[in-house]
Amino acid sequence: MTESPYHHGNLRAVLLDHALRRVRQHGPSALVLRDLAKDAGVSPAAAYRHFDTIEHLRAEVARLARQELATAMLAARNRTSRGRNASLRRFEAIGRAYVRFAVDEPGWFETAFAKGTVLATTREDPMAWDVLVDALDELVADGTMPARYRETAPLVAWASVHGLGALLSTTPHRPDGTPVDEAIDVVVAGVVRALGIIR
Amino acid sequence: MTESPYHHGNLRAVLLDHALRRVRQHGPSALVLRDLAKDAGVSPAAAYRHFDTIEHLRAEVARLARQELATAMLAARNRTSRGRNASLRRFEAIGRAYVRFAVDEPGWFETAFAKGTVLATTREDPMAWDVLVDALDELVADGTMPARYRETAPLVAWASVHGLGALLSTTPHRPDGTPVDEAIDVVVAGVVRALGIIR
DNA sequence: CCTCGCATGTGAACAGTGTATACATTGCCA
DNA sequence: TGGCAATGTATACACTGTTCACATGCGAGG
Numbered sequence: 001m002t003e004s005p006y007h008h009g010n011l012r013a014v015l016l017d018h019a020l021r022r023v024r025q026h027g028p029s030a031l032v033l034r035d036l037a038k039d040a041g042v043s044p045a046a047a048y049r050h051f052d053t054i055e056h057l058r059a060e061v062a063r064l065a066r067q068e069l070a071t072a073m074l075a076a077r078n079r080t081s082r083g084r085n086a087s088l089r090r091f092e093a094i095g096r097a098y099v100r101f102a103v104d105e106p107g108w109f110e111t112a113f114a115k116g117t118v119l120a121t122t123r124e125d126p127m128a129w130d131v132l133v134d135a136l137d138e139l140v141a142d143g144t145m146p147a148r149y150r151e152t153a154p155l156v157a158w159a160s161v162h163g164l165g166a167l168l169s170t171t172p173h174r175p176d177g178t179p180v181d182e183a184i185d186v187v188v189a190g191v192v193r194a195l196g197i198i199r
Numbered sequence: 200m201t202e203s204p205y206h207h208g209n210l211r212a213v214l215l216d217h218a219l220r221r222v223r224q225h226g227p228s229a230l231v232l233r234d235l236a237k238d239a240g241v242s243p244a245a246a247y248r249h250f251d252t253i254e255h256l257r258a259e260v261a262r263l264a265r266q267e268l269a270t271a272m273l274a275a276r277n278r279t280s281r282g283r284n285a286s287l288r289r290f291e292a293i294g295r296a297y298v299r300f301a302v303d304e305p306g307w308f309e310t311a312f313a314k315g316t317v318l319a320t321t322r323e324d325p326m327a328w329d330v331l332v333d334a335l336d337e338l339v340a341d342g343t344m345p346a347r348y349r350e351t352a353p354l355v356a357w358a359s360v361h362g363l364g365a366l367l368s369t370t371p372h373r374p375d376g377t378p379v380d381e382a383i384d385v386v387v388a389g390v391v392r393a394l395g396i397i398r
Numbered sequence: 399c400c401t402c403g404c405a406t407g408t409g410a411a412c413a414g415t416g417t418a419t420a421c422a423t424t425g426c427c428a
Numbered sequence: 429t430g431g432c433a434a435t436g437t438a439t440a441c442a443c444t445g446t447t448c449a450c451a452t453g454c455g456a457g458g
Contacts, residue, residue: 011435027314033416045417046436054416115226115309115369155363155382156389163362164354170314183354190355194389206406206453232445244447245407253445401458408451415444422437428430 012050014040019061024107028114031058058114065112068105070127073097077131087138088197094135095161095188098128102165103180109169113162132157139197146196153195160191211249213239218260223306227313230257257313264311269326271300276330286337287396293334294360294387297327301364302379308368312361331356338396345395352394359390 008014018039022030033054037044051057076097080090102109136153139145145153164187168180178186192199207213217238221229232253236243250256275296279289301308335352338344344352363386367379377385391398 008436032414034414043437045419045438048417049435110314113365113369152385152389155377155385156359159362159366159386160355160359160389161362162366163358163360163364165362166312166365167358167361170312178354186351186354187358190351190359190390190393193395194393196392208406210406231443233443242408243445244409247446248406399458401456403454403456405454406452408449410448410450412447413445416442418441419439420437421439422435424433424435426431426433428432 011040011042011046015047015050015057016060016064019057020064020108023061023065023111024105027107028058028111030107031061031111033057062111062114065108067127068108069098069101069112070131072101073128073131076100077135085144087135087142088144088192088199091135091139092188092192094131095157095191096184098161099165099168099184099187102169106169109165113166129154129158139195144197149194149196156194157191160187160194210239210241210245214246214249214256215259215263218256219263219307222260222264222310223304226306227257227310229306230260230310232256261310261313264307266326267304267307268297268300268311269330272296272327272330275299276334284343286334286341287343287391287398290334290338291387291391293330294356294390295383297360298364298367298383298386301368305368308364312365328353328357338394343396348395355393356390359386359393 015036018036019031022035022039031054033047034044036057037047040046047054047057051060073094076093077090080086080093132154136145136150136157140147140150149156164183168183214235217235218230221234221238230253232246233243235256236246239245246256250259272293275292276289279285279292331353335344335349335356339346339349348355363382367382
């Protein structure tokens with residue numbers, strides 16, 4: 001495959017793949033049309049057969065980045081062992097994974113939430129949101145979390161981890177400040193208290 | 200003043216002023232050198248006598264935007280009446296002001312925390328950070344907040360309001376979701392609980 | 399007071415962007 | 429098999445940031 005110069009068939013996917021790779025290493029600003037075209041061995045104008053404008057391409061890459069985030073959260077969730085306090089440990093693992101993703105993959109994280117790319121966070125790709133909601137339902141179901149906080153819990157939890165993630169991925173890690181892992185523990189513990197959970 | 204084409208003396212300040220104005224209305228992407236030069240009635244190259252590169256200009260504009268944020272927080276703090284629970288109401292007012300700034304001035308908020316412009320949030324311009332820390336000290340001093348949470352409180356509070364602000368200013372306000380004011384109330388209440396404060 | 403030096407601004411150019419348009423190629427289907 | 433719609437090319441254009449040689453004028457030292 002990938003022989004004929006014309007019609008190699010999946011140019012759209014190839015462009016997105018290279019975009020995701022570039023953005024991962026060098027951030028959203030590394031997403032430049034002509035470079036992607038060169039990566040794919042194609043003329044710059046060819047991209048316009050698949051994306052009306054580069055903003056549309058950018059939006060799609062952002063969606064894929066958000067998908068990566070959801071995958072990381074889900075993986076962390078499934079990595080958690082069963083047993084005592086499993087629901088709480090799962091919930092904490094998800095939160096930690098969110099911030100970890102922001103720190104370990106700053107390029108993807110920044111891309112995921114770049115202005116103009118998010119049309120409706122919870123509507124369009126409910127994956128990450130659903131992972132959170134399911135974890136919260138579990139907490140209520142086994143009595144770990146008071147039901148009265150259930151309604152507001154998603155926003156409280158999401159704001160906290162998103163804020164920490166944004167701060168840690170934007171600000172270069174200062175050697176004097178709190179180490180990353182401690183910061184994560186602190187914020188996750190804060191969320192747990194905010195949800196009325198007593199350990 | 201502003202007569203001689205050459206050496207109008209405060210070009211640097213004028214450029215920053217126009218940049219702040221443009222960025223306020225149309226976001227960070229509206230910061231284009233040639234337009235700023237045109238605004239100031241000056242050749243594009245003139246800017247290079249005051250800024251090595253546009254990134255330096257951007258960084259300075261970001262600093263000014265963060266200063267606006269701190270000013271808004273301080274104003275909200277001082278607008279709070281004295282009386283019963285004054286320290287808590289002040290603290291809440293500060294948090295609300297942070298998110299309100301993100302919602303009401305998305306251009307400035309986004310500019311303030313754009314990647315690469317924040318060298319060390321808490322170090323470089325401690326204004327906003329200090330406002331928060333002072334409010335927390337007050338809470339501990341009058342016994343509203345347990346002292347054991349004092350150390351981790353700044354990070355918990357900051358992450359929450361910054362996260363909500365980032366989400367609300369990035370995501371266009373969806374008519375179906377929680378109204379902005381309710382979202383703010385929910386998150387602020389969450390922070391209060393996370394800090395072990397019982398109303 | 400004058401003059402010369404240095405800070406500041408100008409003009410023209412260049413490389414790198416996204417994008418539009420006219421044209422070329424190919425796969426597919428009637 | 430012939431033609432047509434989908435896909436890719438070549439070229440050009442407007443708009444970025446940036447550089448460099450040159451122009452200007454303010455202010456300090458004779």
